[in-house]
Amino acid sequence: MKKTADYIRRIEIDSLWSGRHHIVWELRPDVNILSGVNGVGKSTILNRVVRHLLEYRSMERHLDGVDISYSPDDCETVRFDVIRSFDRPVVTSDLLSKVTDLKLQTELDFQLYMLQRRYLDYQVNLSNRMIALLSSGDEDARKLAQEAAGEKVRFQNLVDRLFRDTRKVIDRESNEIRFLQYDETIEPYQLSSGEKQMLIILLTVLVQNKECGVLFMDEPEVSLHFEWQKELISLVRTLNPNVQIILTTHSPAVVMNGWQDCVTDMEDIITDAPEPQTVNRPD
Numbered sequence: 001m002k003k004t005a006d007y008i009r010r011i012e013i014d015s016l017w018s019g020r021h022h023i024v025w026e027l028r029p030d031v032n033i034l035s036g037v038n039g040v041g042k043s044t045i046l047n048r049v050v051r052h053l054l055e056y057r058s059m060e061r062h063l064d065g066v067d068i069s070y071s072p073d074d075c076e077t078v079r080f081d082v083i084r085s086f087d088r089p090v091v092t093s094d095l096l097s098k099v100t101d102l103k104l105q106t107e108l109d110f111q112l113y114m115l116q117r118r119y120l121d122y123q124v125n126l127s128n129r130m131i132a133l134l135s136s137g138d139e140d141a142r143k144l145a146q147e148a149a150g151e152k153v154r155f156q157n158l159v160d161r162l163f164r165d166t167r168k169v170i171d172r173e174s175n176e177i178r179f180l181q182y183d184e185t186i187e188p189y190q191l192s193s194g195e196k197q198m199l200i201i202l203l204t205v206l207v208q209n210k211e212c213g214v215l216f217m218d219e220p221e222v223s224l225h226f227e228w229q230k231e232l233i234s235l236v237r238t239l240n241p242n243v244q245i246i247l248t249t250h251s252p253a254v255v256m257n258g259w260q261d262c263v264t265d266m267e268d269i270i271t272d273a274p275e276p277q278t279v280n281r282p283d
Contacts (some may be wrong), residue, residue, distance in 0.1 A: 005070030005078040006212040014065035014116045015047055016041060025269040029071065031233055031245045031259055036266030042248035043218050049246075050082055050216060057224040079213030079248050081204050084111065085197060085222040108196040113201045116188075122174065126152065151264035155206045155239060162198060162228065176201065194223040201232070205239040217247035221254055229253035 006029070012021040023045060025034075034042050052066040052177060070078060084107060105115055126148060133145045163169070163179070171178040177199070179186040188199060201220060208215075215236065221229045230253045236245060241276045249255070255263055 001076060002076040003072075005072065006242075007071055007074035007115070008068055008078060008214055008246070009071045009073075010069035011045070011049055012067040012069075013045060014067075020272070022271045023269050024271055025264065027244070027246070029244055030237075031262040033255055033259060033263045034246075034248045034269075035263055038250075040266045042266060046218050046246070046248060050080070053077065053080055078275050079208075079211060080255065081208065081213070081215050083201055083204060083217040083220055085217070096242070104189060108193065108200065112177075112196060112201050112203075113187045114201060115207070117178060118207045119203060120175060121277045122154070122209065125209070151210070151239075155202060158235060158238070159199065160204060163195065166195075168195075168259055169194070172269065192223075194225060194228070195222050198228055202235060202239060205236050205243060206272065208240050209244060210240050210242055212242045212244075215247055217245070219248055219250065221249055222249035226253050230256050233257070233259055244260060 008027050009029075010027060011023065011025045017024060025045075026145075034045070036042055048066055049068070052064055052068065055064070060271070064170070106111055128150055130145045133141045133148070138144070149237070156172065160169045167177045167179070168181045168191075171180050171185065177188050179188070179191075188196065191199065201217070206213065220232060223233070229251050232254055233245060234257055236243065247254075
């Protein structure tokens with residue numbers, strides 16, 4: 001079995017832009033923000049890395065021009081989640097074949113639908129963990145069980161605070177994510193695009209269960225209110241301080257709350273591809 005890393009230490013990509021440039025990006029274990037003008041290749045880099053990770057069992061992985069170094073050094077893969085920001089209609093055949101709920105109209109809806117399943121699994125695992133703690137006889141068991149339950153409550157409180165201007169609160173009696181607004185039940189698919197986006201990000205991080213891994217986000221500021229953009233990274237770190245964040249952005253607000261040192265400009269990780277060597281043949 002392949003050993004799973006805590007985080008990605010270095011990303012190298014050969015032959016971007018028709019072989020003209022290489023990418024060498026040294027990463028921090030906590031937060032990494034890639035910036036640059038439109039069209040310079042930020043999303044391309046994330047997509048190449050994610051595709052490489054998805055194909056970690058395939059021989060093609062060794063031919064895709066992507067080389068990833070992990071921490072610890074002897075690891076070959078890493079847990080990861082990907083946040084897609086654009087709320088396009090669900091029209092692709094692969095998504096339509098998986099959709100059984102007619103309320104799902106957009107790709108954000110589909111992400112929420114899949115996260116609901118993970119949220120249910122998270123709650124089952126949380127219950128099992130609490131039972132095991134309380135049955136262990138450990139003198140600190142009750143305290144540890146309360147801390148475990150507190151992770152879910154912290155998530156609920158964060159979402160309630162973010163949504164309070166529209167009087168939405170999470171229905172604490174429901175096993176799935178639903179909201180109450182003026183005594184009316186609101187499905188997550190009825191939220192605005194910005195609300196869906198923030199819920200997807202926070203719910204994804206919650207169900208990681210504080211495990212190490214990577215959270216990829218491509219322009220997560222899309223549809224998010226300015227104040228939410230400023231809080232985004234801190235909110236993610238609050239729910240899972242062990243996750244490595246790798247994101248692209250055009251928004252200054254995302255880095256305003258103390259994350260300026262985590263920004264890397266595209267120009268700083270691009271290196272020129274070496275010129276092909278010529279071999280002089282003897283006459």
